[in-house]
Amino acid sequence: MDIKQEAIKSKILTDSYEILKHLPMGISLPIWEEFHKYILHDLNYFKAKSIILEYFGNPAGHVLVYSVDDKILYFGYFGVANHNQKYITLLLDELIRFAKEKKYKTIRGPINIPTVIYGWGFMKEGSEEDTFVGKPLNPPIYQKIFFEKGFQVQLEEFSWEGHYLKFDPYKIERLDFSQYEYFTPKNWEELMALKPHFLIINTQNMPESGKVTPGIEDLFDNYADYVVKYGGFYMLFFVRYKPTGKIVACGSLLPNPFRKDSRGRYDSFVAFTWAVHRRHRKNNLIILMWGSTSLNTWKKKLRYLSGVTGNDEALLFSKFAKLVNLQERRRHLVLELSL
Numbered sequence: 486m487d488i489k490q491e492a493i494k495s496k497i498l499t500d501s502y503e504i505l506k507h508l509p510m511g512i513s514l515p516i517w518e519e520f521h522k523y524i525l526h527d528l529n530y531f532k533a534k535s536i537i538l539e540y541f542g543n544p545a546g547h548v549l550v551y552s553v554d555d556k557i558l559y560f561g562y563f564g565v566a567n568h569n570q571k572y573i574t575l576l577l578d579e580l581i582r583f584a585k586e587k588k589y590k591t592i593r594g595p596i597n598i599p600t601v602i603y604g605w606g607f608m609k610e611g612s613e614e615d616t617f618v619g620k621p622l623n624p625p626i627y628q629k630i631f632f633e634k635g636f637q638v639q640l641e642e643f644s645w646e647g648h649y650l651k652f653d654p655y656k657i658e659r660l661d662f663s664q665y666e667y668f669t670p671k672n673w674e675e676l677m678a679l680k681p682h683f684l685i686i687n688t689q690n691m692p693e694s695g696k697v698t699p700g701i702e703d704l705f706d707n708y709a710d711y712v713v714k715y716g717g718f719y720m721l722f723f724v725r726y727k728p729t730g731k732i733v734a735c736g737s738l739l740p741n742p743f744r745k746d747s748r749g750r751y752d753s754f755v756a757f758t759w760a761v762h763r764r765h766r767k768n769n770l771i772i773l774m775w776g777s778t779s780l781n782t783w784k785k786k787l788r789y790l791s792g793v794t795g796n797d798e799a800l801l802f803s804k805f806a807k808l809v810n811l812q813e814r815r816r817h818l819v820l821e822l823s824l
Contacts, residue, residue, distance in 0.1 A: 511548065609628075
């Protein structure tokens with residue numbers, strides 16, 4: 486169908502503040518004013534654009550597009566009024582047309598920047614539907630239409646959740662962590678000094694399913710500011726190998742500002758990134774990091790955990806998840822189309 490039929494038209498927005506006004510149409514998670522600075526930072530960094538679908542001049546659909554090179558066009562915040570099937574099809578046609586006109590080789594998404602708040606993927610049917618950071622909701626009609634247009638699954642993300650078990654890793658008799666030191670930065674200056682180690686370890690040792698956000702090297706400060714403000718420095722953690730003094734593992738958590746306990750305190754978080762240098766992977770550093778981290782989060786009254794993993798690590802992580810009392814609660818799909 487020609488998009489100009491039935492008084493339906495499209496337009497492109499380039500002004501970040503105008504784009505910000507339209508983002509709520511494309512995602513189920515709340516876009517609070519206090520998050521605007523984090524969103525605007527990423528919109529400006531990527532020079533993002535919005536494709537707007539209009540029906541008789543009124544917004545009927547929205548998708549954000551951005552890139553870091555001339556090969557992959559990323560999209561996010563894809564949504565239409567009342568989840569109308571016709572509008573989904575028309576907006577998707579516009580997205581594909583835009584990508585072809587700009588000569589991109591691949592379309593990938595949805596990846597909603599900043600990902601530390603708005604996450605990625607279309608939610609798979611049967612998932613939990615409560616509001617949780619990084620877990621957008623949508624009816625399955627979206628991925629159904631994307632599949633009909635030739636999109637395939639690039640990443641299936643599993644969310645394991647529950648009221649987790651805490652433990653002190655140093656008290657596990659069969660494990661010896663005497664050569665390792667788990668620590669967290671005390672302030673922003675120390676975190677910035679540790680930043681290069683965090684980026685290198687994650688880049689070189691994280692599985693491919695964990696490398697979702699493009700341009701993460703330049704987004705670190707923006708994302709860390711969010712983590713520290715709504716959580717704390719304890720949500721970024723490191724492991725030092727004492728014999729050499731080198732940092733050999735690190736990880737991060739994400740605070741969940743969308744959920745509070747009966748006293749109005751944040752009570753949940755996401756176990757976001759975990760990476761261990763390949764030479765130290767047989768030394769159970771994941772257990773050291775999680776055990777030590779669980780003690781810190783417990784002290785902060787955080788009782789509910791969402792641990793995420795991609796399809797390439799799902800089996801391994803599922804065994805660990807069950808040990809700490811988590812169950813699979815959600816799945817999200819990142820889709821891709823080769824042009």
